[in-house]
Amino acid sequence: MDSGIRIRRCRFPGVLLSGIFLFPTLIYLILVSKENRLKKLFSATPGLLFPVYYLLVNYKLHQDFLAFKSFLETFWQKAFDLPWKGIIKSFKLTNYKDWTLYQKLTIGLGEGLASASGWIFSALAIFLRAEINLAYSVFTILSVALFTSTGFILSSPRYLLSIFPFFIVLCLLLKNKLIFYAWLVVSSVLLIFYSNHFYLGHWAF
Known part of the structure; x- marks a missing residue:
């Protein structure tokens, strides 16, 4: 039990x-x-x-001050790698033969799209500097770089x-009505999809 507790304590360095x-x-x-x-x-x-x-x-x-690294590598197959490699690997996992369709959609396609979206939003944060503080834009880029700089992206x-x-x-993008309704439709579909799989006990891969 003690080892399990230790693992969980080192589980979320990202x-x-x-x-x-x-x-x-x-x-x-x-x-x-x-001021002040x-x-x-x-x-x-x-x-x-x-x-x-x-x-x-x-x-x-x-x-070991960096003990969390060994836990990530051992239990989550996470090690440092260039961001685009992890994103590409996520998309490639949609063809992984031993996985179910749910796993391919969530761990493969879902992680790939979410990670790529992180970089797209990072670029938009720079492009929309008139609306967003520069410090926020830099924070976004560094944070996205951190969680995508691994060979196996998970929980993006x-x-x-x-x-934040x-x-x-x-919020700025959703001012456009077309984007707003597209987001509403996609969000509704995802809500139904994940609610159904949660009901079926697929709360984790």
Whole structure:
């Protein structure tokens, strides 16, 4: 049981590391602000301790500050690789013979589309700089690069949810009625699809 707990504690570094990018973003926004800079910097400082604490937990449990890397490689087949390689591999998994149609659609096609969407939205975050703060755009790019820089991409929709500028870009896009109704239809279909499979017990691949 103890080993299981340890595995779960080291399971989600992607989200944790993505959160780290919030701090340079926050510090940049504080520095360009005109009021109470020192007070704001002081209030943001404790947040920088959380990544350090996470590494210390790794060391305390496994005598290795980067122990989470071995768990990712052993249990989730995750290792550093160039982003486009992981995305291409996701699409190729739609032809994996040993998988069911559900697995091909979710782990293959779904992960590939979600990961590619992350980069598309990153580009849009730069293109829409008049509407989005530069710091948010940089945060988006770094966060997407982080979760796609692996040979086996998994849970990319969950990672996208942690990148809040994604929703700012989406909101701007949905001002177009055609995109709005297309998004509504796709979202409704996906809701029915995943609700049905959740009912059938397919809550994970």
